Ligand SMILES: [Fe+2]
């Protein structure tokens with residue numbers, strides 16, 4: 001008889017602790033396989049935010065190295081709005097008659113087992129395997145009542161999936177899953193909203209979309225433009241102290257630049273060091289989005305211009321700049337520098353040496 005353990009959950013996203021639980025069950029219970037069983041998204045639970053396709057893709061990446069670990073999509077394919085474990089188990093037993101199933105739950109679930117549909121029948125069909133969750137010591141009487149088996153695996157701490165989604169703690173993700181989240185902008189909403197007000201969040205989305213359109217127009221990579229544009233201002237509203245400390249840690253040279261450039265540097269470094277983005281072009285586009293530079297790649301120009309012509313921008317000359325950006329990125333940037341120069345003069349703000357050399361360089365390109 002084949003022995004299979006089932007680990008259900010939303011897996012939003014799947015993380016290393018899920019894999020550790022599966023491994024422990026596989027080894028200690030001498031199972032043939034462990035099935036990862038993602039549940040349908042509960043429409044009332046708004047904190048679930050990856051799409052079903054994204055959750056499946058992340059699970060596949062996280063389990064790819066383990067032949068005994070399988071993804072089972074049964075509950076995602078049924079017509080019912082909500083799946084009950086008893087129905088799933090009955091369906092499995094019908095389909096796989098020579099298999100003994102066990103069902104892995106956390107000790108925190110033990111208290112609510114009495115609310116599970118047909119629990120008394122369910123415990124005759126499967127063995128419940130209980131994993132100790134920190135601060136949820138399993139009650140011996142409940143363990144006996146539901147014929148549960150304790151899997152002696154002490155989890156070090158409770159993993160907060162919401163902290164993984166906001167990007168506060170992604171150490172427990174497999175690098176392939178991290179790359180997938182990054183490349184597909186999974187959890188961009190949580191990641192941005194953790195740092196930004198609604199208004200700034202909306203600006204970031206607008207810049208991402210504008211950058212993507214410009215990239216298509218100018219034959220640059222639209223996905224990279226979308227990512228860099230979406231995250232370009234992630235550090236814009238950090239407190240001054242935090243910006244300074246971040247630069248001290250990762251880019252002390254940047255501290256000598258004007259303060260308004262700090263957020264671009266910090267945002268780029270945050271993507272690189274905390275969110276673990278590996279694409280240098282995306283990082284440098286964010287790094288240089290505020291002031292530009294003497295030398296700029298096409299992607300850098302696109303993200304910078306998208307920021308200056310984003311739909312909610314409303315300053316004198318912006319419409320002309322919008323039209324120009326569709327036609328010629330060099331001319332558009334040069335035009336932007338002219339607008340900026342006039343505006344700085346009007347506000348009696350000094351022109352830095354850095355600004356002057358950028359201005360001269362791009363002005364020459366315009367004349368050519
Ligand atoms: Fe910015």
Ligand SMILES: [Fe+2]
Nearest residue numbers: 203232233307
């Ligand atoms: Fe911006």
